[in-house]
Amino acid sequence: MRTTHRPFTTLALALCLFVAALEMTVVSTAMPTVVSDLGGIQHYAWVFTAYMLSSTITVPIYGKLADLYGRKPILLFGSTLFLLSSLACGFSTSMNMLIAFRVLQGLGAGAMQPIALTIIGDIYTLEQRGKVQGAFSAVWGIAGLAGPLTGGLIVKYLTWHWIFFINIPIGIASMVLIVLFFHEQLQRKERARLDYAGAALLSSGVVALLFGVQGSGATLLALPVAAVLLTAFVFVELRAAEPIIPMSIFKIPTIAISNVAGALFSAAQFGATTYVPLYVQGVLGGSATMAGGMITPMIVGWPLASLIGGKVMVRTGFRPLIVGGLGLASIGTVLMALLLKPGASMLVPQIAMGLFGIGLGFAAMATMVAVQTTVGWELRGVATASSMFFRTIGGSLGVGVMGGVLVNQLMKDPNVPVSAATELLGPEHGRGLAPAILETLGGALNTGLSINFWIMCSAMIAAFTAGLFFPKVKRVTTPVNMSDVTASH
Template identity: 45%
Template structure:
C-alpha cells in the first residue's frame, strides 16, 4: 500500500487534495507565529494611545498563559470530536479576539481580548500539527516539517516589519485587523477541502474536573514562573501562595486523571519512553528559545550598540537555521533513526551555545548571528524528529493528546526559562549595583554584558541537558495505524 493510498484509507484525501489543506494549516499557524512578534514593535504606540504602561507586559503573559493551558484540552477534544471542528473553532476564536483587540478602548480591555486570542492560538498550533500527522506518512512528514518550520522563520522577519509599518504609518490596530482576512481564508479552505473520517459518534464523558484542575493549576504555575521576580519577589507571600496552590491543584489533577473514564491528559502519556524523551526535549527547546529571543536582541542593542532592526536580524538567524535543518532531518532519521538524528542536532546546539559563550562586547553582530544560526540548525534537527516520533508512536485516537502534550511541554519550558534566566540576570545586577534593577534595557553595558553572559551559561546548561533527554529516544518507532 502506498503512502497515498494509506492516507486515503484514513479518510483525509489523496496527495493532490492535501496541498490546499497543508496551505490552510500553514496559514493558520502563520497567524500565531506572526502574532508572537508583531506586537512587540508596536508597544510604544499602544501605550501612547491607551496608556497603562505598567500593565503592558500582561499583553504577552496573558496570551502565553491562555495558549499554554488550553493546548492539552484541545488535543483531547480533537481526539474525541475530530480535528476539523476544533481547528475551525480555534481559528474563529483567534479572529474574534483579533477583532476585539483592534477595537480595544483601554489597556485592561486589550489584555482581556488578548486572552481570547490566546485561547484560539491554543487550538491552532497543536491541532494544525496533528492534522499534518494525520494526512502525511512518516516519510512525507520529513519534508512537511520543514515547511511548517519555515512559517516561523518567515514570521520572524514579517512580524516585526509589519508591526513597525502599521504603528508608524497607519495604526497599531491594524496589527490585529490584518488577521481577519488571513483567518477567514484559512477557515474557508479547511471547511471546503478538509474531510476526515471520525469513528461513529459515541457518547463521550467530558473530564470537567480534570480540565478545571489543569487549567487553573497550570495557569497559576505559569503565572508564578512568569511574574516571579517581576511583579513580586520570589520569596514574597504572593509568590509562595501562588506556586503552592498550583502544586496542590496539579497534584489533585493527577489523582483525578487516574480515575477519569476519558481523562483530558491520560497519565500513560507520562509513562512511554518515546513521549517522555520527546516532551523533555520540547521543554528544553522552549527554555532555549525564550533565552535567545529575550536576551540576544538585548545584548545586540545594549552591549554591541546595534539598532533594534539589526538586533532582530541577529535573532532571525536562528529561525533561518531551524527550517533548513528541519527539511533535511527527515532524510537522516528515515535512514539512521530518530535518536541518531536528534543526538546530532543536540550536539550542534551545544556547539552553538559554546559559540554564544565566546561572544563579548568586542564581538561583531555577525558573530552573534552565527551562534544563533548554529543553535537554530541544531534545534531543527532535534525538535522536528521528536514531534514525528511522538505522533508515530500512537494511533489516530491519541495523536491529538500526544501533540498537545508536546506543545504544552514547550510552553512550560518557555515559562521556566523566563523565570530562571530572569533570576540569573537580576542576580548579576544585584551583585554589581547592590540591588535588583527592573529594566535591563537601561543598564550600562558593563553591567548588562555580564548579566546576559551568565544567561548564556544557563542556555549552555540547557543544551547539555537536551543531549541527555535525547538519549532516551528509541532509534526506531513503529508507525501506528489510524485505528
C-alpha cells in the same frame, strides 16, 4: 451531503497554520518597540508567556470538543476568537491591556494548529499524509523566516500595531475557504465526558507555577500552591475515564526522555527568541530590523536541518541526531553566554543563533518522530500532544523565570525608575536620560540579560544530558502494546 474540495481546504489550513506561526516570531521582533511606546518593561515576558500558556492548556480540550462536535465549528470558533483578539491587541493602549488580549488570542490559537492537522488526517489517506505534512512544514519555515523580517519592516515603516492587524486578512481568507469548501459528516456517537477537573487543576497549577517562578516575596507562595494543584492533577488523571494527559504514556522511556529534553530545550529556544532581540536593541544599540535579523539564522537553520535529518535518520536512527543536535545547540548557547557583551559584533548572536537553530532542527524533529514511532495508533495522538504540551510549557516557564531575573535587576536600584528603561528601547536609545541613570540602567539591563543567557545555556546543557539517556531505538520499532502502559483504574 456536499463533498469537501481538498485543494481549497488544504490551502485554508495552510493559511491557518501560517498566521499562527507568523504570530510567534513577528511579535518577538517588535516587542522592544512596543515596550518603548507602552512602557511596562517589568511585564515584558508576560506578553509571550500569556499567549503560550493559554494556547497550550487549551490544546487537549479543543481536541476533545472537535471529536464531539466536529472539526469545522471548533476551528471556526478558535479562528474567530484569534482574529478578534488580534484586533484588540493592535488597539491596546497599555501593557496590561495587551497582555489581557494576548491571553484571549492564545485561547483562539489553541484550536488552530491541532484541529488543522486533525483535518489533514481526516481528508487524506495514510499514503498521502507524508507529502502534505512535508508541505505544511515548509509553511512553518516560511512563516518563521518571514516573521522577524516582517516585524522589523512593520516597525520601521508603519507602527507596531500592524504586527497584530496583519493577521486579519489572512485569517479571514482561511475562514472563508473553510466555510465554502470543507464539509464533514459527523459520526454520532455516545459523547464522552470531558475531564473538567483535570483541565481546571492543570490550568490553575501551571498559572500558579508561572507566577511563582518569576516572582519574589509574597508571590513565591504560589510555588507550594502549584505543587499541590499539579499533584492533585496527577491523581485525577490516573482515575479519569478520559484523561487530558494519560499518565501511562510516561512509562515509555522514549516519551519520558523526549518530553524532559523538549521542555528544557524549549526553555532555551523561547528565551533566545525573546531576549536576544532585546539585547541587540537595548544593549548593543541596534535597530528593530537588526534585532529581528538575529533570529533569522535560527529560523533558516532549523527547517534545513530537519529536512536533512529526516533523510539521515533512515540510516542512523534517532539517538545520534538527538545527542548530536542537542550538543550543537548547547555550543550555540555557550557562545551567547560567553561572547554577548556590550560592544560585541552583530556576528556573534547571528553565529550563535545559527548553530542553535541547526542543532534544534535535528533534535526536535528526531524526538517527535521517535515518540510517534514508539507507540501504536491508539496512543499516537496523546503521545504527540504530550510532546507539544511539554515543549510549550517549558518555553513559557523558561521565559517567565528569565523575565523575573530581568525585572529584579532593573528594580535593584531604587533611585532609578523602571519606566526609564523603556527609553533605552526607543529610537534615541536613551540619549535623553541623565548620564548616571543611563549608565546604571544600561548596566542593569546588560546584567539581567547576561544572567538569562547563562540560564539558557544551563537549560540546553541539561537537555543534552537528558539526551544521553535516550534509548537506542531504531527508526521503525514495534509499537508499544496498550495493555503494557495503561494504568489500572
